[in-house]
Amino acid sequence: MIEPKIAIVGSGPSGCFAAQFLRKSLPDAEITIFETLPVPYGLARFGVAADHQGSKSVCAQFDRMFERDGVQFAGNVTVGDDISFSDLRSLFDIVIVASGLRNDRRLELQKDKDMNIVGAGEIVRALNGFPEIDLPKDTSGNLAPLGQKLAVVGNGNVAIDVIRMLTRPIRGFDGSDVDDARLLALRGNGIRSIDVLGRSPIEHAKFDTSMLREISHLPNVKMSCTGTEGSTDCKALDIFREHSGASEPDVEIRFHFKRVPSAFLKNGDTSILFTEAPDGAEHFEVDTLVTAIGFFDGLPSGHPRSGHSWVGPNVFRVGWAENGGQGTIAANRKSSKTVAQDIVDALTNGKLQIGAAGYHGARHRIQSDIISFDGWKRIDEAERANRAEGRLRNKITDTSEMIKIALGQVQSSLTKCA
Amino acid sequence: MIKVFYGTESGNSEMAADDIVELIEDAGGAAEVIPMEDADVSELSGEKLIIVVTSTYGDGELPETTQPFYDALKSDRPDLSKVSFAAFGLGDSTYETYGNGIDTVSALLKELGASQTGETGRHDAAKTLPLTDVVSTWAQSTLPIFQD
Numbered sequence: 001m002i003e004p005k006i007a008i009v010g011s012g013p014s015g016c017f018a019a020q021f022l023r024k025s026l027p028d029a030e031i032t033i034f035e036t037l038p039v040p041y042g043l044a045r046f047g048v049a050a051d052h053q054g055s056k057s058v059c060a061q062f063d064r065m066f067e068r069d070g071v072q073f074a075g076n077v078t079v080g081d082d083i084s085f086s087d088l089r090s091l092f093d094i095v096i097v098a099s100g101l102r103n104d105r106r107l108e109l110q111k112d113k114d115m116n117i118v119g120a121g122e123i124v125r126a127l128n129g130f131p132e133i134d135l136p137k138d139t140s141g142n143l144a145p146l147g148q149k150l151a152v153v154g155n156g157n158v159a160i161d162v163i164r165m166l167t168r169p170i171r172g173f174d175g176s177d178v179d180d181a182r183l184l185a186l187r188g189n190g191i192r193s194i195d196v197l198g199r200s201p202i203e204h205a206k207f208d209t210s211m212l213r214e215i216s217h218l219p220n221v222k223m224s225c226t227g228t229e230g231s232t233d234c235k236a237l238d239i240f241r242e243h244s245g246a247s248e249p250d251v252e253i254r255f256h257f258k259r260v261p262s263a264f265l266k267n268g269d270t271s272i273l274f275t276e277a278p279d280g281a282e283h284f285e286v287d288t289l290v291t292a293i294g295f296f297d298g299l300p301s302g303h304p305r306s307g308h309s310w311v312g313p314n315v316f317r318v319g320w321a322e323n324g325g326q327g328t329i330a331a332n333r334k335s336s337k338t339v340a341q342d343i344v345d346a347l348t349n350g351k352l353q354i355g356a357a358g359y360h361g362a363r364h365r366i367q368s369d370i371i372s373f374d375g376w377k378r379i380d381e382a383e384r385a386n387r388a389e390g391r392l393r394n395k396i397t398d399t400s401e402m403i404k405i406a407l408g409q410v411q412s413s414l415t416k417c418a
Numbered sequence: 419m420i421k422v423f424y425g426t427e428s429g430n431s432e433m434a435a436d437d438i439v440e441l442i443e444d445a446g447g448a449a450e451v452i453p454m455e456d457a458d459v460s461e462l463s464g465e466k467l468i469i470v471v472t473s474t475y476g477d478g479e480l481p482e483t484t485q486p487f488y489d490a491l492k493s494d495r496p497d498l499s500k501v502s503f504a505a506f507g508l509g510d511s512t513y514e515t516y517g518n519g520i521d522t523v524s525a526l527l528k529e530l531g532a533s534q535t536g537e538t539g540r541h542d543a544a545k546t547l548p549l550t551d552v553v554s555t556w557a558q559s560t561l562p563i564f565q566d
Contacts, residue, residue: 017429054510054543058428060550175546210477210513217514235477330427330475392546 003028004347005358007092009079009310011035012042014319015098016062017333019071021340026347032072032359034088037131038371038402039379040066040073042100043320044329046128047121049161050178051168053392058329066373072359075371076403080305082368089312091362093354094343097317098336099307101325103298107153107291110263115271117264120152120162120292123186127165129179129395135186142181145188147287151273153261154292155198156206157328162290164215166191167251172218174390179397193252195284197275202227202257203234212239215253222249227257227277256282264289295325314352316343375406420447421465425454425472425484425519430549431508434541435471437553438506438561447563454487463496467535467562470523473508478515480522491526499531504560506539506553516542536560 006022008015011033019031039045041059048055065071079085079099089095104119111117118135126133126143136144146166152159165178166187173183198205202225216223222245228237240255259277264286266272273286299306307321318339319332327335346352363370382405383393396402404410420442424435435451442449454472462468475481480488505527507520517540524538539556541549558564 020429052512052544053546054512057430057510057543057549060548061429061433064433175544208476210515213477213514214512330481333428 003030004093004352004354005030005091005356006032006094006096007088007359007362008033008096008098009088009307010042010098010100010319010321011040011073011075012047012098012100012319013044013058013329014100014321014332014336015096016041016065017336018096018098018318018340020061020065020069021337022343023065023069023071025340025344030072030358031070032074032092032362034077034079035073035075036078038076038399038406039376040075040373046125046130048128048329049124049165050127051165051173051176052161053176055329073371073373073376074359074366075376075406076368077366077370078305078368080303083362083366084304085310087365088362089315091357091365093314093352093356093358095310095312095315096339096343097307097310097315097321098319099297099321101295101297101320103296104291105294105296105325107261107289107293109261110265112264112266115264115266116147116288118146118288118290120154120158120290121295123162123290124158124165126182126186127178129177129182129397131397131399133182143185146186146191146290147188148190148192149285149287150191150193150290151195151197151261151284151286151288152290152292153197154206154294155196155255156292156294157208157211159196159290159292160207160211160215162292163194163196163253164211164218167194167215167221167253168218169220175392177387177392177395179395180388180391191251193254195273195286196253196255197259197261198255198257199260200257202231202236202255205236205257207236209235209239212236216240216243216245220246220250221253222246222251223253223255225255225257227259227279229279231257295320297321369403369407371403371406378408379405420449420467420469422449422451422469422471423454423457423487424451424470425481425487425523427473427475427481427483430543431471431473431481434506434508434549434553435469437550438469438471438557441554441557442561442563445563453483455483457487457490459487459490459494459496462498462501465501467502467504469504469506469561470520470527471506471508472519472523474510474515474517474519477513478518480519484519484523488523488526491530495530497531498527501527501532502535503527503532504535504539506541506556508541508543508549510543512544535562
């Protein structure tokens with residue numbers, strides 16, 4: 001019987017799937033998932049758009065894993081701060097790095113100082129109630145409106161998520177867990193136009209056509225596209241052809257294919273985005289430029305929390321921490337499955353030593369209050385109890401409040417009114 | 419032994435299949451979960467009752483693990499005239515192709531002579547009803563073992 005002690009760093013989908021597959025093959029292994037936040041599920045909670053609850057439904061699998069299958073959640077533990085990675089590596093037989101990618105990749109282009117440039121991932125996280133948000137704020141500390149005219153660089157699914165959430169009528173958020181205060185703050189007096197730039201021709205555009213179709217069905221938008229001359233027939237082109245759009249749209253969404261940004265410059269009080277394409281240069285007046293060109297971990301190599309330096313003979317990597325930010329939850333589930341199988345094979349062949357102290361050796365070294373799965377359930381209950389009409393929950397955005405509720409130190413002010 | 423075949427992208431269909439097996443076992447029956455990509459379709463002709471569970475992927479396509487099962491049925495064309503099947507589909511009504519996957523698989527099983535027992539169960543991931551509850555309600559109203 002093989003009973004290794006396994007630590008997984010990160011409780012997003014890739015980490016949880018790895019635990020799930022390992023549990024199936026290794027019923028007696030000790031499996032602990034460490035998470036920086038007091039709450040689990042990473043990208044499933046904060047990166048999947050708040051109005052796409054169907055894609056968040058994988059969390060029900062993970063709930064079951066923590067509740068029934070003896071996988072341990074250790075929240076509020078930042079590897080690199082609360083325990084060093086080298087300690088973790090010596091205290092566990094196997095460490096799986098599943099820390100994902102935290103930050104929007106930055107767009108390299110010529111620009112003036114103090115331009116309004118925000119990351120698409122940051123917007124998605126803000127609307128998902130992520131605790132720390134790196135977006136422009138007004139003098140009273142609230143999120144500043146993005147303005148009336150937006151440009152989005154990149155047209156993958158994260159770009160589409162942002163476009164949809166910033167334009168969809170508020171009633172379309174029924175059954176979601178969107179952070180309403182932040183949504184209204186970002187929208188300000190209303191967004192009127194979004195120009196969406198993508199490098200590829202439409203037939204190779206990054207978005208899933210099902211996502212484009214969803215936007216085309218919004219009742220208050222008018223979609224159009226440029227740069228499609230000479231493109232071969234494809235589903236995306238059909239969607240534009242079939243789209244008639246609102247006659248008096250709130251928002252015009254203009255997709256520009258084969259077009260790339262070249263500079264973002266001030267012109268008096270306005271900002272101009274200069275772009276290039278095979279059919280000529282064009283410029284757009286833009287209040288805020290949203291970048292949606294992928295993710296990176298945002299930490300210098302060698303930083304104690306940078307996953308790049310987390311290596312060793314008993315260290316494995318899954319998900320975006322492994323592949324640099326490629327693929328959907330389903331695609332990364334397959335990679336977790338493969339890595340779990342590699343680990344089982346290595347154990348079976350005696351290629352991995354076992355006998356480390358495991359969680360009980362590690363817990364005394366950890367410098368923070370560890371939040372258990374039961375602690376998370378208390379946060380979960382408080383969030384659900386405090387939900388507004390038409391919302392599934394009201395996410396707590398203050399980490400110290402989460403911790404107090406999880407540790408039972410406060411009767412949450414939220415649960416009292418339930 | 420009732421075989422429960424599942425095809426999945428994100429693991430939700432696998433969880434539904436696990437639930438169905440558990441429900442059957444709790445009722446005193448015997449069942450096993452088989453991933454569709456590992457299924458041998460030539461053995462299906464001899465089954466009395468099978469259960470198929472699949473989600474829908476992307477713009478209405480079959481999940482990657484359902485596709486080989488579907489393709490094998492399509493090319494081998496086993497005689498399923500003595501087989502009955504129950505069907506459960508997972509989908510997301512955010513997208514208009516919600517639930518296509520199970521209908522595609524069911525239509526092919528019928529074309530090969532199989533007869534469906536009960537209604538197709540459906541779970542909508544965009545709604546808040548837990549999958550486990552929907553599976554349980556469907557199984558108890560559909561599967562013969564719960565009808566006696």
